[in-house]
Amino acid sequence: DGSSYKCRFKDKESEIEYLKYVPRPVLTVSPSWTSPGDSVTLTCSVGPPSAGWRFFWYKAVPDLSRYYTPELLAGGTTGTEQDSYILHGQTHTAGYACRAGRGDPGFNTSYSRVKFVWSGGVNPAASLTVTPHRLQHFSTESLSLICEGNSAEWIVKKADEDGYVSSSCSYWGEMTGSTCNTTTASSGVYWCESETQFSNAANITIHSGDVILVSSVHPVTEGHSVTLGCKFKTENLLYNVDFYKNNTLIPNPVRGELLISAVTKSDEGFYKCRGRKSPQGLETLTSAESWLSVKYPEEAASSSVFLVPLVVGLVSGVLLIILLLLFLRRYRKSEASSLSRSQRTNQSPATDHMINQGETQDGHYASLLHGDSCLYEAIGGSEEPEHGTNDEPEESVYENVRMETAAGTSDG
Numbered sequence: 001d002g003s004s005y006k007c008r009f010k011d012k013e014s015e016i017e018y019l020k021y022v023p024r025p026v027l028t029v030s031p032s033w034t035s036p037g038d039s040v041t042l043t044c045s046v047g048p049p050s051a052g053w054r055f056f057w058y059k060a061v062p063d064l065s066r067y068y069t070p071e072l073l074a075g076g077t078t079g080t081e082q083d084s085y086i087l088h089g090q091t092h093t094a095g096y097a098c099r100a101g102r103g104d105p106g107f108n109t110s111y112s113r114v115k116f117v118w119s120g121g122v123n124p125a126a127s128l129t130v131t132p133h134r135l136q137h138f139s140t141e142s143l144s145l146i147c148e149g150n151s152a153e154w155i156v157k158k159a160d161e162d163g164y165v166s167s168s169c170s171y172w173g174e175m176t177g178s179t180c181n182t183t184t185a186s187s188g189v190y191w192c193e194s195e196t197q198f199s200n201a202a203n204i205t206i207h208s209g210d211v212i213l214v215s216s217v218h219p220v221t222e223g224h225s226v227t228l229g230c231k232f233k234t235e236n237l238l239y240n241v242d243f244y245k246n247n248t249l250i251p252n253p254v255r256g257e258l259l260i261s262a263v264t265k266s267d268e269g270f271y272k273c274r275g276r277k278s279p280q281g282l283e284t285l286t287s288a289e290s291w292l293s294v295k296y297p298e299e300a301a302s303s304s305v306f307l308v309p310l311v312v313g314l315v316s317g318v319l320l321i322i323l324l325l326l327f328l329r330r331y332r333k334s335e336a337s338s339l340s341r342s343q344r345t346n347q348s349p350a351t352d353h354m355i356n357q358g359e360t361q362d363g364h365y366a367s368l369l370h371g372d373s374c375l376y377e378a379i380g381g382s383e384e385p386e387h388g389t390n391d392e393p394e395e396s397v398y399e400n401v402r403m404e405t406a407a408g409t410s411d412g
Contacts, residue, residue, distance in 0.1 A: 023047050027098045027112040032163055033120070033203075035219070035295050040087040040117050044098035046109060053100040054079035060095030060114045062193040064155055066168075068114050070097055092123045093191055093198040113164050118189060118201040120219045120293050125150045126197035128190065129217075135290045136205045136212035137185070138233055143204075145169070145180040151194030156180040159189040203291065211238065211285040213273050219293035220263045228258040230273035230287065238275030238285070245269045268294045 026045045034040060044055045056079045060068035073085070079101065095116045101108040126149035137143055147154035156169040166188070169175045173182030178192075187206045192199035202217050214229035230241045243250045243258040246269045252258055260267055270289040277283060 022110060024110045025098055025100055025112045027096065027115045029096065029115050029117050029163070032116070033118045033291070033293070034090045035293070036091050036119070036121055037296075038090050040090045042085045042087065042096055042098065042115075044083050044085075044100060044112065046083075046100045052102045053083070054081060054102060055083055055085070056080075056099050056101065057085045058097045058099070058111070060097055062095075062195065062198065064153060064193065064195055066165075068095060068097075070111060087117075090117060091119070092121065093117065093119045093201050095198065116159060116163055116165075116189075116198075116201075118191075118203070120200055120202065120217070121295055122200050122218060123149070123197065126192055126194055126199040128156075128192045128199040128202055130190075130202050130204065133217055134212075134214050135203060135217055136207055136215070136288060138212060139206050139208045140183075140233075142181065142183050143173075143185050145173075145182075145190055145192070147178040147180075147192035147194075147199060149192075149194065149197060149199065151197065154178045154192050154194055156190060156192055158186075159191075161188070163189075205288050205290060207288050209233075209285070209287070211273065211275065211287045213271060213287040213290050215271060215290050215292060219295040220267075222264055222294055222296050223262055225259065225261045226263055226292070227260075228271060228273070228292075230256065230275055232275075232277075232285070236277070239277070239279045239281070241273055241275040244272050244274065263294050265294050265296075268292060 023046055028043045028045070030041050030043070031038070042057060044057075046053055057073045057076050058070035059073055061071050063069055073087075085098075093116065095114040097114050098112045099109050126147070129146040129148065131144040131146065132141070145156045147156065156173075156175065158166055158168070158172070160166040169180035169182070172184050172186070173180045185204065185206055187204060189201050189203050191201040200218065205212075210233045212231050212233075214231050216226055220226045228243060230238055230243070232238050238256070241256050243252055245267075250258065258271075258273075269292060271292050272287050272289045274284050274286045277285065
């Protein structure tokens with residue numbers, strides 16, 4: 001995962017020769033499959049010694065080749081001390097990488113391998129359609145992977161079991177236009193790439209047995225219905241078909257298919273089917289498992305992404321209103337005190353002692369009023385900083401704030 005080389009430095013006094021090891025960090029993602037709006041944690045691991053590293057986080061931008069262009073994530077120019085980084089509001093399939101650096105002069109590791117976060121949800125700008133439209137296929141079947149979206153050129157790629165890119169369509173199929181046709185596909189995650197976009201991903205299982213589960217390629221929207229089937233390799237029917245979720249038998253009055261009339265998040269899980277070749281046959285045939293993914297309606301998913309900023313905005317607004325009310329209250333008290341003092345100045349000298357006492361109290365209120373006014377001005381002024389007081393662009397200030405407060409978090 002790394003390489004070694006010797007560096008030689010020479011100055012007027014001495015010559016230094018030392019061995020420097022260039023490690024390759026390992027990036028992990030959790031979870032690897034997401035629903036719109038989910039948070040994802042990236043973790044970058046460097047071999048020992050592990051102390052003193054700063055970590056840099058990148059988004060992998062496709063370019064229709066075997067490689068990806070690294071693009072620093074928001075607020076990532078200075079790196080993070082933490083070896084983890086949180087992405088908020090993940091919506092589509094995306095690839096990420098990391099690297100680490102330390103020392104003065106700075107020494108950087110190589111980039112990690114690109115690791116993907118998968119989403120089965122269709123991205124209008126880049127979508128994958130699988131024909132036949134199911135996640136499981138017989139090893140003898142032909143398979144078509146069709147790319148659609150805002151691009152004239154596409155490639156289809158496949159990831160291995162560890163989530164790394166293993167090969168493209170040209171190695172195991174034939175790419176014609178935006179369609180990859182193959183008869184030698186193997187189990188794995190498939191997706192489309194354009195020059196700028198990743199499509200939804202499909203976790204396809206190629207089964208060499210006699211039975212496969214028929215299930216949706218894309219996530220099922222909560223509240224909608226979905227039907228699972230059990231398909232025999234030949235055209236013959238299967239008998240006494242049962243369905244299992246997470247290895248637990250599902251009570252089902254209808255033999256041959258499983259209908260879930262109103263899907264909820266609790267219906268997510270690994271499903272498989274089991275049947276017999278004949279009604280009285282003892283031999284059972286069992287399919288492989290496939291994950292049934294359930295997504296929230298688009299409106300709910302969008303609102304969940306913006307829920308936190310909305311709450312923060314509401315709380316900030318309430319606090320500002322409270323400060324304004326306090327300011328007005330103290331201002332009115334000050335006005336009332338001034339009016340009372342003005343009236344007392346027309347009274348007899350016998351009341352001078354009371355007047356002086358009132359002036360002392362008025363000074364106290366005036367001091368409070370002045371303090372509150374300054375506090376209010378500071379809060380209001382922070383929203384619109386004066387021009388010309390800081391040569392640093394506002395964008396870099398924003399990035400620094402994000403890094404200091406989030407310690408390795410990002411909105412997406």
